Amino acid sequence: MYGFEAMTFNIHGGYLEAIVRGHRSGLLTASDYNNLCQCETLDDIKMHLSATEYGPYLQNEPSPLHTITIVEKCTLKLVDEYRHMLTQATEPLSTFLEYCTYGHMIDNVVLIVTGTLHERDVQELLEKCHPLGMFDSIATLAVAQNMRELYRLVLVDTPLAPYFSECITSDDLDDMNIEIMRNTLYKAYLEDFYRFCQKLGGATSEIMSDLLSFEADRRAVNITINSIGTELTREDRRKLYSNFGLLYPYGHEELAVCEDLDQVRGVMEKYPPYQSIFAKLSYGESQLLDKAFYEEEVKRLCLAFEQQFHYAVFFAYIRLREQEIRNLMWISECVAQNQKSRVHDSVVFIF
Amino acid sequence: MEEQEEATGFEAAVRQAVGDEDVLRFMDSTDSYLTLLDSLSSTLRQGWLDLAIARQSMGASRINGALLDHKSHSAATSVQVDQEDVDSMEAQPRFTLRKWALVADGKQCYEEQKMGEDKFPGKTGSLQLRHRGDSQLSDEKTSESGAQLDVDDQIQKERAKLLSMFGTLISPKLRAAQLSFETALETFVEIANMRSAMLSSFDRVRNELDHQKDDTVPIPSADLVVYDVDSCATKGLFGLPIDA
Numbered sequence: 001m002y003g004f005e006a007m008t009f010n011i012h013g014g015y016l017e018a019i020v021r022g023h024r025s026g027l028l029t030a031s032d033y034n035n036l037c038q039c040e041t042l043d044d045i046k047m048h049l050s051a052t053e054y055g056p057y058l059q060n061e062p063s064p065l066h067t068i069t070i071v072e073k074c075t076l077k078l079v080d081e082y083r084h085m086l087t088q089a090t091e092p093l094s095t096f097l098e099y100c101t102y103g104h105m106i107d108n109v110v111l112i113v114t115g116t117l118h119e120r121d122v123q124e125l126l127e128k129c130h131p132l133g134m135f136d137s138i139a140t141l142a143v144a145q146n147m148r149e150l151y152r153l154v155l156v157d158t159p160l161a162p163y164f165s166e167c168i169t170s171d172d173l174d175d176m177n178i179e180i181m182r183n184t185l186y187k188a189y190l191e192d193f194y195r196f197c198q199k200l201g202g203a204t205s206e207i208m209s210d211l212l213s214f215e216a217d218r219r220a221v222n223i224t225i226n227s228i229g230t231e232l233t234r235e236d237r238r239k240l241y242s243n244f245g246l247l248y249p250y251g252h253e254e255l256a257v258c259e260d261l262d263q264v265r266g267v268m269e270k271y272p273p274y275q276s277i278f279a280k281l282s283y284g285e286s287q288l289l290d291k292a293f294y295e296e297e298v299k300r301l302c303l304a305f306e307q308q309f310h311y312a313v314f315f316a317y318i319r320l321r322e323q324e325i326r327n328l329m330w331i332s333e334c335v336a337q338n339q340k341s342r343v344h345d346s347v348v349f350i351f
Numbered sequence: 352m353e354e355q356e357e358a359t360g361f362e363a364a365v366r367q368a369v370g371d372e373d374v375l376r377f378m379d380s381t382d383s384y385l386t387l388l389d390s391l392s393s394t395l396r397q398g399w400l401d402l403a404i405a406r407q408s409m410g411a412s413r414i415n416g417a418l419l420d421h422k423s424h425s426a427a428t429s430v431q432v433d434q435e436d437v438d439s440m441e442a443q444p445r446f447t448l449r450k451w452a453l454v455a456d457g458k459q460c461y462e463e464q465k466m467g468e469d470k471f472p473g474k475t476g477s478l479q480l481r482h483r484g485d486s487q488l489s490d491e492k493t494s495e496s497g498a499q500l501d502v503d504d505q506i507q508k509e510r511a512k513l514l515s516m517f518g519t520l521i522s523p524k525l526r527a528a529q530l531s532f533e534t535a536l537e538t539f540v541e542i543a544n545m546r547s548a549m550l551s552s553f554d555r556v557r558n559e560l561d562h563q564k565d566d567t568v569p570i571p572s573a574d575l576v577v578y579d580v581d582s583c584a585t586k587g588l589f590g591l592p593i594d595a
Binding site: 068071107108111114115118119120124125127128129130175176178179182183222223225226227228230231232290326329330333334337339342345346 | 396399400403404406407408410411412413415417418419420421422511515516518519520521522523
């Protein structure tokens with residue numbers, strides 16, 4: 001039983017909840033995807049998207065189109081919608097909306113630092129950053145030599161500052177340190193977001209707890225699978241798992257010692273919500289695991305819209321748009337590579 | 352007179368047999384060349400698809416061209432071109448791929464050391480090892496397979512090091528893409544060698560035809576078919592443009 005959100009939510013959040021529900025109705029449907037999957041060229045895809053809400057963003061793009069151009073322009077639509085909602089939001093919704101973008105901020109920081117380590121031009125790296133994760137002093141990241149400088153010179157004034165306490169060292173930045181920094185930051189961010197949603201209470205807390213727990217569990221599985229055969233030790237792997245979620249703590253203990261996909265399957269099949277995901281995969285198969293996780297996530301995100309008067313709809317909408325952009329990227333790649341027979345391998349229908 | 356005619360007929364028969372053999376060699380090499388082109392096409396397609404799947408899984412910000420390393424470093428893989436004499440004919444280029452050069456040098460040093468031990472047993476005492484019994488020989492084999500495993504481990508580490516520009520916790524599909532492109536590189540070198548053999552056998556067939564034109568003994572024209580090698584090789588069969 002929740003509090004009396006129905007009585008007071010619409011005072012500050014009613015307009016934006018209506019806006020986000022309107023945006024949700026603009027998401028591509030299965031018939032849109034079927035049309036897109038039958039396209040022969042990227043210009044055909046542009047023609048089909050011109051009839052959707054992406055039309056104004058793609059209409060001025062010259063031929064020949066590239067996959068990355070389609071992705072960038074579609075992302076601009078999400079960015080415009082997000083910025084409009086952020087400017088209209090009051091506390092605590094504005095803080096909630098900012099939390100939704102910290103993941104991209106972390107990715108951008110790691111991109112700049114890694115690119116600088118590889119002696120790439122900063123301007124070129126900035127063009128590749130996700131627009132939702134930009135902040136004012138991001139270009140200054142290029143001057144840092146280790147994590148302590150990274151924190152002291154740049155990140156101390158950003159929302160990521162509190163997440164750095166666990167990974168500040170004076171070691172020079174290299175590929176392994178950067179990877180551990182990325183995962184440690186993301187872990188700290190997820191835990192902080194989880195605590196913030198718990199403080200909000202009500203339907204927001206209940207729905208966001210479920211969504212963030214799923215995100216933490218999926219992250220744990222991906223870290224496990226991607227670290228098999230690498231130099232990452234079991235203890236280091238265990239430290240990267242978040243301290244919440246369905247798999248915490250016993251599932252994490254078992255995942256930390258897994259050495260192949262079948263052992264991961266054995267661990268995950270003990271948890272009923274993930275049994276159905278792994279039941280779709282044959283033994284030794286990892287390609288469809290990502291798609292199975294995305295399908296489960298989309299199902300949970302769509303369910304968030306079944307209730308009113310909570311903030312989870314904003315998080316769900318942003319994630320559904322990102323899934324849609326991933327779908328468009330995959331379809332464009334398959335068309336560009338003349339691999340149309342594989343187009344349905346990774347497309348996740350939302351409606 | 353009859354003996355001369357018999358000798359001329361015999362020479363013609365031998366020459367025809369040799370000509371047929373050259374034609375068969377040319378056709379075999381052309382068949383192998385086309386098969387390799389087909390194999391290369393499917394390997395590259397699989398590699399590009401695996402890369403797209405990895406980008407779908409990890410995100411476009413983690414797999415993009417902006418992360419490629421611009422620091423100067425030596426080539427991990429190189430191609431060596433030698434000239435090979437085949438059947439005392441003119442030299443034919445031979446391409447050899449040297450993958451993971453630093454690791455391969457280590458393996459080569461081990462192999463040269465082993466060959467040195469076999470040649471000069473007195474220096475290292477391996478002759479005594481041979482006479483002592485099977486256990487010593489099995490120790491030799493174990494040490495050889497152990498060294499091979501060390502080299503394989505180093506190759507795996509070199510592979511992981513190259514992929515580390517995209518991060519250390521990467522999707523298995525990215526590793527699969529790397530293997531596909533490695534295989535494609537090997538196939539490229541095989542194609543180059545096969546093309547070289549094909550052109551060489553075509554030259555022999557053409558020379559044979561020129562010789563036969565000078566002879567008085569007629570040769571049935573239906574037995575020899577001349578193929579335009581250059582158009583076969585440069586047309587871009589299976590959608591892949593191959594430069595001469």
